[in-house]
Amino acid sequence: xxxxxxxxxxxPDDVVLRESTPDDTLVLDTFSSHEVRSEHDYYDDDxxxxxxxxxxxxxxxxxxxxxxxxxGRVTFHQVAYGPNRRSLAWRIGVTxxxxxxxxxxxxxxxxxxxxxLFATTDAWRVEADTxxxxxAERRALLAAGFREEGVLRGARWRAGARRDxxxxxxxxxxx
Ligand SMILES: CC(C)(COP(=O)(O)OP(=O)(O)OC[C@H]1O[C@@H](n2cnc3c(N)ncnc32)[C@H](O)[C@@H]1OP(=O)(O)O)[C@@H](O)C(=O)NCCC(=O)NCCS
Numbered sequence: 001x002x003x004x005x006x007x008x009x010x011x012p013d014d015v016v017l018r019e020s021t022p023d024d025t026l027v028l029d030t031f032s033s034h035e036v037r038s039e040h041d042y043y044d045d046d047x048x049x050x051x052x053x054x055x056x057x058x059x060x061x062x063x064x065x066x067x068x069x070x071x072g073r074v075t076f077h078q079v080a081y082g083p084n085r086r087s088l089a090w091r092i093g094v095t096x097x098x099x100x101x102x103x104x105x106x107x108x109x110x111x112x113x114x115x116x117l118f119a120t121t122d123a124w125r126v127e128a129d130t131x132x133x134x135x136a137e138r139r140a141l142l143a144a145g146f147r148e149e150g151v152l153r154g155a156r157w158r159a160g161a162r163r164d165x166x167x168x169x170x171x172x173x174x175x
Contacts, residue, residue: 047084056080056088063096063109071105072096074113079127089125089169090117094137106136107143114144114170127169131156141168 020028034042058077064070075093092113096106114126129152130137142148146168154162 043083047086050085051083052078052080052085052088054080061113063094063105070097071100072109074109076113076117086122086124088123089127090114090121090123092117092126092128094128094140101136104143106140110140110146111144114146118170118172124172125169126171127167129155129165129167131158132164132166138166138168144170145174146170147174 030036056078058075060073060075062070063072063074072095076090078088079091081087081089092110094106094110094113096109110128117123117126126146128137128141128146130141132151138148147170149167149169152165152167155165156163
């Protein structure tokens, strides 16, 4: 049961942010408790025993044809949605050489990479983001079995301007 919310109106001066001091130690030590963290932010010992401690794996693969010629490249790295290993997802990226675009290479490569990440790790989620007007990548991701999730406002900075991105994912439970 959560305690009742505190009541009373705040004035603008009632909440400030400051550095912690040694005098805060007793209170800060309670921040790992279930009571303080509450349901949505509490990880028990089993969860934390499997922690990633900020370690992030990454890698890349060449996209090639059957004869070994380079068609492009895919990349992948882990992003953390929580402190434990099961809260890690894979974020992937892709570049197809200009002369090989529009033949299904990008879609195929991203499908294969997601399949491989699901097969070789226990990750639940593979995700990819792209700028909202990157129609080719949006369509390639859909063709690779990803689902569109929503807009990440101003997430990217490129060519002197903020760009909205759109997030896609495939999860282990997707058909
Ligand atoms: C985005 C990219 C990876 C797509 O790879 P690709 O091999 O050209 O794409 P595919 O041939 O697999 O096409 C996938 C879909 O996109 C469509 N598409 C491809 N190029 C397109 C274009 N220029 N405009 C609109 N749609 C396009 C295809 O028709 C296909 O749609 P469909 O599934 O409805 O038939 C490739 O264009 C690329 O490397 N672009 C530059 C780098 C980049 O933008 N990377 C992603 C950064 S987040």
